[in-house]
Amino acid sequence: MDKAQLAVIGGGPGGYVAAFKAADLGLDVALIDPEAHPGGVCLYRGCIPSKSLLHISKLLYEAKEAEHWGIQFAEPEIDLDKLRSWKDEVVAKMTQGLGQLVRARKLTYVQGRARFVDPHTLQIDQADGRQGSLQFEHAILATGSRPAVPALFDQPSDRIMDSTGAVALHDIPPSMLVVGGGIIGMELGQVYAALGTQVSVVEMLPGLIPPADRDLVKPLHNTAAERFDEIMLNTQVTALAETDDGLAVQLQNSDGQSFSKTYAKILLAVGRVPNSEDLGLEHTVVGLDGRGYVQVDDQLRTAEPSIFAIGDLVGAALAHTAAHQGSLAAEVVAGHEKQVFAPHAIPNVVYTDPEIAWCGLTEEEAKEQDRSVEVVRFPWSASGRASTQGANDGLTKLLIDPQTDRILGVGIAGSGAGELIAEGVLAVEMAALAADIQHSIHPHPTLSETLMEAAESHYGQSTHLYAPKRR
């Protein structure tokens, strides 16, 4: 039987980071994943393909918008096969790169699916058809998540797709209903809208991107309202039937009104569920919560002393959270027994056009916790850089502790928000004060100045925004 000090099960951003870190710390590591190279959901069918397509979508819209500035392009011609293979190349290049890093670090990579036989042994159905088994001292479980499929949508139809189907880009349907106005639904909805699909969105809750503060969502909502056919909030799908020309969808809003519409396709984006079944967990004492997430402590330890769990499997829902958990779990396994996973700021980014990003405390959370915060907002209408790129609908805001001036949270809506939020994460993690941002020189003209000016306005007026004295 093969042996390893550490077995990492699942090669997504959680698993491969854990495996690499552990190897760098001197452990003898085996990494197991069904694909030929690591990457997981994020690289094969999540972050990377979706961001590639969003780049194209942004390009298409910018080209169109240029007509307001005197530049007229012809209608774009879309070579779908070429677009798809470009996206696939991006994915292949990155996953093969990870494969090289596996070899460089001399990890044992096993292509296959693993399950526990007991708390120290895995049985592996290898891709080459063989059955392997592996004895380990510790294991890190990182099997991730998959799209949730409510019973209503669980029917064999080519017209219903999940995010995996959407990034596979089989065709450009004439019309599409995106079920779920969260991050994945809005991102992929925009991709298809840019490619020419008539997109509608249905969301059960009263707003798009539910966890974000409403003022940050507004610019995206406005843009989506222009580009999409319809945004139906407070509305649910109640019935579904396949007809010759599409899917007849019965919808019901919160007033109880029902109506029916037909779409060529449905993109189901109502959340994800953890891959915690079929892992042989019954042979261990690893515990699951009511929704199937593996329960872990702040060191990512499960109830079974030899087994850790990380990433989407424990509810991370973000690739960078999975990666940091992976790194921490590897450290703990390697003997850094005092460290815990306790970040102060996890950035959330919606890569739509315009983007939304936030980290640390949100206004909504401050309200729930009944915590007094000062909120300063800097609208991008006062930003020179935003004007140069027609992005004046953006917004930067800081949540500040009124007693200490400490930055507790940052929210940004607008082009490039995902890049800008990194400064916010650093500020929150370092316990920076608004004065620290105010007095750090930011390059001009950039959108990063909006953070500096927001901080400045906390202490009075900011240079480019004059607000009558508040009282």
Added chain:
Amino acid sequence: MSLNHIMPVKFALPDLGENIESGDVIRILVAVGDRLAEDQTVIELETDKAVIEVPSSVDGTVTEILVQQGDTIAVGQPILEVEAGEAPAVEETPPAVEEAPPAPVPAEEPAPTPIPPASVVEEAPSVPTPISTDGPVPAAPSTRRLAREIGVDIAQVQGTGPGGRISIDDVKAHSKKLHAARGAAPAVAVPLPDFSQWGAVERQPMTKVREITAERLAQAWATIPQVTQFDKADITSLEKWRAEYGKKAETAGGKLTPTAILIKVLGIALKVFPQFNASIDIAQREVVYKRYFHIGIAVDTPHGLLVPVVRDVDQKNIIELAVELSALAQKTRERKIGPADMQGGSMTISNVGTMGGTAFTPIVNLPEVAILGVARSQVEPAYIDGQFQPRTFLPLSLSYDHRLIDGADGARFLRWVCTALEDPFIALLEG
């Protein structure tokens, strides 16, 4: 520190806490001829936990350096030799405690650190005044990591930066203070006579478990004003029930012992009497009430007494507890449990019933505030309905921390436990 001012003294690597036994010298910060002040950093030592600045506990002129960069040195190994200068000779002053002002003394400062008056020792490390009442601790990730690594609770550290921000220096200063405070209360060693004058003796080193037990119990004895109360539960019907359902537990892989049942009852009792599920934070003048229900079980092992903890007893039924207890006791006897398995208890049960005795006075397992002792059950005549009947009684002893728990509450608690054993319906009603 007591130091001889004429003879050169050796400064050895002090006990650094956190089970650190040795480390590598990565930098030597003094040279022969240097004037060394107490608390001045002498070397930087890399341990498997962290890089630690080792402060001098002596002052004087460095005459010889006994280690080299790269050496691995152990606790107790001499690092340098110092000839005490004009520092006033002091005989038996208590170990030094960090001076009150938190600002670290720059290493170059030549002024000899004044010997603190004895009263300073009494002063507990100053209670931090938190600047911000809630929210994440104002410290950078690197600072938070260091604090965890060297075992400092960063929430207790006073930040000296803007907005109360905690720097790495703040953490180190706090850590030094803790070491000093710990050093201030050394284990009392009573002078021993030469036993061999009365006959043959043999000396053996204490096992680690014995050493820790000795330290813990002495600490508990010294800090807790303890009271013990006694009561008896009539377990006649419980015993019948136990015989009847014992099989069920056995099929599940456990043994339906009185302890398993007591764990369950105690879990409920802690809900009814929350002050027994608490700890005293005397430095903060606060009582910590626990919202979890973990029961420690004193297990007699070949290595000494160990107290593994059964967690979340409120969420488990008696069969489950019986199964878990059997497995845990087995694991404990085989020494397959780690320190984490023995921490976080709400209260402890010590059952000596199998060995006998009518009652005893268990010592509270610090930082808990109560412990339940269980002696051997006995059949005694009880006067019921106008006549004596043979009934089985279980003698219980409850010791508790009188600082937090009043005598009446102690009595009420113990009676409640007895009643719950006599009539489990009571526990169901109230728990």
